[in-house]
Amino acid sequence: MSALLGVILAGGRATRMGGGDKGLRVVAGQHLIxxxxxxxxxxxxxxxxxxxxxxxxxxxxxxxxxxxxxxxYPGPLAGVLAGLDWAAAQGATAIVTAAADTPFFPTDLVTRLTACAGPSGLCLAASPDETGRVQRQPTFGLWPVALRDDLRAALTGGLRKIVIWTDQHQAGQAVFDSAPFDPFFNVNTPEDIVAAEALMGAA
Incomplete structure (x- = not known):
């Protein structure tokens, strides 16, 4: 068993897509997931x-x-916690998460997150927006199993915003290029499905 496991976050309610599982929507002949x-x-x-x-x-x-x-539904951090509990049972030391509605994320995600991890072992992905400002992508991260009890306590105490918790633990940041388009483009609406298929066709 590798020390690093992957968890796909598909626990959201897809309200902008009309409900249901975004990961089960079909894009270019395959489920998003x-x-x-x-x-x-x-x-x-x-x-x-x-x-x-x-x-x-x-x-x-x-x-x-x-x-x-x-x-x-306390948010993506609850999915991270579920993943960390699963990884702990497997004897793993960390997980990497990816969102179920983001079909273009980097193929070197894990390598870059690992290289940029902060002192606690945490790291979030990031990419520049259209203005050049770097935006964190908090559903794409490297999460050490050693922090799972701290995360559980934070969620039980009402914390919901990912970056508040990751900042408390000095998370590193791996910045990925946004050219020719943001690799963290996610499918939130039916119009985004059309856009994703166009990007796949261009690729």
């Missing part, structure tokens, strides 16, 4: 999916399904 699996699997020792609700709907992917351990 298929594109994510294809990019993340070569970079990690094993994968799991963080998702809530009936796990049977995701059975075709053949991966462990990790529900949030906290109620009321």
């Amino acid at each position: 298929d594109h994510v699996i294809a990019r993340l699997a070569p970079q990690c020792g094993a994968l799991a999916i963080n998702a809530n609700g009936d796990p049977a709907r995701l059975a075709e992917f053949g991966l462990p399904i990790l529900p949030d351990s906290l109620a009321d």
